Amino acid sequence: MRRRVLTAALFSIVAAAAIGYGPARAADCGDSAAGFNEWLTSFKQVALGNGISQQVVDASLNGVAFDPSVAAHDRGQNFGSNFAEFSARHVTPARIKKGKMMMLAYAEPLERIEQRYGVPGPVVVAIWGLETDFGVNTGKFQTLRSLATLAYDCRRADEFRGELLDALRIIDRGDLSPQEMHGAWAGELGQTQFMPSSWMKYAVDFNGNGHRDLLHNVPDVLASTANYLASYGWKKGQDYQPGSPNFAVLQQWNKSEVYTKTVAYFANQLAHAP
Numbered sequence: 093m094r095r096r097v098l099t100a101a102l103f104s105i106v107a108a109a110a111i112g113y114g115p116a117r118a119a120d121c122g123d124s125a126a127g128f129n130e131w132l133t134s135f136k137q138v139a140l141g142n143g144i145s146q147q148v149v150d151a152s153l154n155g156v157a158f159d160p161s162v163a164a165h166d167r168g169q170n171f172g173s174n175f176a177e178f179s180a181r182h183v184t185p186a187r188i189k190k191g192k193m194m195m196l197a198y199a200e201p202l203e204r205i206e207q208r209y210g211v212p213g214p215v216v217v218a219i220w221g222l223e224t225d226f227g228v229n230t231g232k233f234q235t236l237r238s239l240a241t242l243a244y245d246c247r248r249a250d251e252f253r254g255e256l257l258d259a260l261r262i263i264d265r266g267d268l269s270p271q272e273m274h275g276a277w278a279g280e281l282g283q284t285q286f287m288p289s290s291w292m293k294y295a296v297d298f299n300g301n302g303h304r305d306l307l308h309n310v311p312d313v314l315a316s317t318a319n320y321l322a323s324y325g326w327k328k329g330q331d332y333q334p335g336s337p338n339f340a341v342l343q344q345w346n347k348s349e350v351y352t353k354t355v356a357y358f359a360n361q362l363a364h365a366p
Contacts, residue, residue, distance in 0.1 A: 120249075132156060135253070161277075201299075201311040202217070215359045220317065231285075233274065284306070
């Protein structure tokens with residue numbers, strides 16, 4: 093549901109230069125499978141040049157194919173909705189009840205998370221519920237195939253090349269295997285749908301088992317989500333309704349005002365519902 097991908101063209105150009113390639117040109121991007129294999133071969137060299145091991149490059153990218161359904165999703169995004177419709181559809185009595193159960197089930201880590209990051213449990217759990225129904229629907233797209241497709245597609249090639257490199261870095265440091273990387277069509281991973289770049293910046297090993305696991309480990313999921321918000325300036329103990337500084341922080345999670353209002357509404361329901 094969430095789309096936290098970079099949209100500023102200037103930033104994309106600077107970032108692209110920093111990791112070893114220039115802005116995508118017609119010669120090295122396309123909108124179909126034609127030319128994809130040649131591009132992927134060249135991208136493997138870019139990955140190696142950015143410090144990704146040969147083993148990870150081969151295990152992750154060998155056999156990856158262009159997915160036209162992913163390119164179609166990217167062109168067909170529609171964020172049209174209003175708050176009343178969206179919140180009624182996603183913040184149902186059943187989901188509120190389930191959210192309250194999750195807050196009870198994870199009360200101890202949520203308390204420690206709030207102490208460390210300042211973000212209250214209802215906010216983190218609301219995001220968790222809206223993103224994947226508390227980990228039930230994390231997505232079934234092959235992440236590396238999706239990212240490679242979008243990295244080749246001319247529409248947003250530069251930003252997705254950075255995301256693909258970060259996906260390889262996640263594998264290279266041992267957080268996930270290539271086979272575990274399944275998620276939403278645009279490359280979002282885990283129970284609160286982190287883009288690979290956000291995973292690299294904000295994922296934390298909250299339970300201390302040596303891995304940042306946002307697919308299976310709920311304390312890691314919740315703490316990483318709180319860490320993301322804290323990194324954008326979340327103010328502990330303050331309001332998060334529209335117009336507040338913390339609401340602006342929530343908009344760093346998702347730019348859609350409708351979505352952000354729904355997070356705030358859902359969190360309020362979790363905080364005050366019996």
